[in-house]
Amino acid sequence: MAWPIVCYAQAPVAVPDQPVKAATSDSASSILSRVRPAVIQIKGFFGSNAAHAFHGTGFAVAPEGVFMTNYHVVAEKVLYPDKYRLEYRTADGKTGRVTVVAIDARHDLAVVRAVGHAPEPLKLEPKVPAMGSRAYSVGFPLDVGLTITEGVSNGRVEDSFDPRIHYSGAINGGMSGGPALGAAGEVIGVNVSGYIFSQLVAFLVPAEHAQALLELALKRKPVPGGLRKDVLAQLRGHAADLLGALDGTMPTQTNAGYALPARLAPFIDCKAAGDPAPDQPVQIVRIHCTAKAGLYVQQGLYGGNLFYSHYLVSTSKLDAWRFARKLTDRTAASGARGSRRHVGPFACEDRIVGLKGFDAGVLVCVRSYRKLEGLYDFTVRVSSLNGSKRGFASHLDMYGLEFEPGMRFIRRYVEAMEWKP
Numbered sequence: 001m002a003w004p005i006v007c008y009a010q011a012p013v014a015v016p017d018q019p020v021k022a023a024t025s026d027s028a029s030s031i032l033s034r035v036r037p038a039v040i041q042i043k044g045f046f047g048s049n050a051a052h053a054f055h056g057t058g059f060a061v062a063p064e065g066v067f068m069t070n071y072h073v074v075a076e077k078v079l080y081p082d083k084y085r086l087e088y089r090t091a092d093g094k095t096g097r098v099t100v101v102a103i104d105a106r107h108d109l110a111v112v113r114a115v116g117h118a119p120e121p122l123k124l125e126p127k128v129p130a131m132g133s134r135a136y137s138v139g140f141p142l143d144v145g146l147t148i149t150e151g152v153s154n155g156r157v158e159d160s161f162d163p164r165i166h167y168s169g170a171i172n173g174g175m176s177g178g179p180a181l182g183a184a185g186e187v188i189g190v191n192v193s194g195y196i197f198s199q200l201v202a203f204l205v206p207a208e209h210a211q212a213l214l215e216l217a218l219k220r221k222p223v224p225g226g227l228r229k230d231v232l233a234q235l236r237g238h239a240a241d242l243l244g245a246l247d248g249t250m251p252t253q254t255n256a257g258y259a260l261p262a263r264l265a266p267f268i269d270c271k272a273a274g275d276p277a278p279d280q281p282v283q284i285v286r287i288h289c290t291a292k293a294g295l296y297v298q299q300g301l302y303g304g305n306l307f308y309s310h311y312l313v314s315t316s317k318l319d320a321w322r323f324a325r326k327l328t329d330r331t332a333a334s335g336a337r338g339s340r341r342h343v344g345p346f347a348c349e350d351r352i353v354g355l356k357g358f359d360a361g362v363l364v365c366v367r368s369y370r371k372l373e374g375l376y377d378f379t380v381r382v383s384s385l386n387g388s389k390r391g392f393a394s395h396l397d398m399y400g401l402e403f404e405p406g407m408r409f410i411r412r413y414v415e416a417m418e419w420k421p
Helices: 026-038 071-079 207-219 226-245 320-331 403-415
Strands: 039-046 054-062 066-069 084-090 095-104 109-114 133-139 147-156 165-167 179-182 187-194 202-206 252-255 258-261 269-274 283-290 295-298 301-303 305-314 347-355 358-368 376-384 390-401
Touching: 026 039, 026 054, 026 133, 026 147, 026 179, 039 066, 039 071, 054 071, 054 109, 054 133, 054 187, 054 207, 066 071, 066 207, 071 084, 071 095, 071 109, 071 226, 071 295, 095 207, 095 226, 109 207, 133 187, 165 187, 187 207, 202 207, 226 295, 226 301, 226 390, 226 403, 252 283, 258 305, 258 390, 301 390, 305 320, 320 376, 320 390, 347 403, 358 403, 376 403, 390 403
Parallel strands: none
Antiparallel strands: 039 054, 039 084, 054 066, 066 109, 084 095, 095 109, 133 147, 133 179, 147 165, 165 202, 179 187, 187 202, 252 258, 269 283, 283 305, 295 301, 305 390, 347 358, 358 376, 376 390
């Protein structure tokens, strides 16, 4: 069977002589063209290797080749100056040597000098743009060339320990240290990070901190070994401020008869969950809290942060011995971070202490940093000993803190616990 052919009348369509151009963002194109000469890729090399070990982005902020980038882009050079070298590459292919002038580890910033390359600097704008303002990020992502992304500035992040601007655009690996720009092309911040497993959620260091570091760098004379000393001093200052913000009466929350440390400050994020299935032999309520205050120290090592978790365990089916085994499983001293080249081994002490209304087993482990003298990691495990059908295990992990302030916080944390039958 033949299908009928149906014809439709149609007006003639004019065919253009040239292909139609794809639509572009005029603002993004204009800004990229304007800032392109001032942006460089910064590469780090281990020893005499020709292949780079890491890379990031920098942008001109002052005459005579002065650039801004992230501290984490140059951290290996700062801490191991004899092992690494830094080089720049412009968008046009020009290369040269980079030296580090000043660092601000707390705000993840560094001022560097590009030898033989001094483009016109970009203008820093300390004022954070209003939420909803158009914004752009420029850098060298994944070693694929100079790139601009377009998004929106959502203002300062609420309840953040250190100030950050939320940028709803893409910032990928390699763009760290590049400029984030407002609609007029002014630098509103410095690319710093994104959330793993999240899309278009990234953060910027506000330009006011870049301005402060730049002013310091332009006044300061180089001191042998000064940069490493600066890292240590800045990490200690950050740690002191973190524990200082948690000083005072420790708030608690009562669950299953136990009063345990709750959300200790606005910048601490806590989440709780449990197993809703009623037929499980053991019921566990999990509470996890993190300060989200950690600083990048070097590859594989972060400091100035703390995490704590509570596991409230109960049963109506297990005998006392099997329940005790289940509770003990929750008290293992695991979760420590950092390699042996960064930190020493843990030294631990385990004892039974009398708390408010009950006895508890307390394990405290401490280890020191190898290159940054006076900083320590702490691992604490607390488990209740007063119940055969219900109890808790509490974990506290702290990184990159001084010894005495860290131990004082541990005592306050443990002594805040109470049994309220």
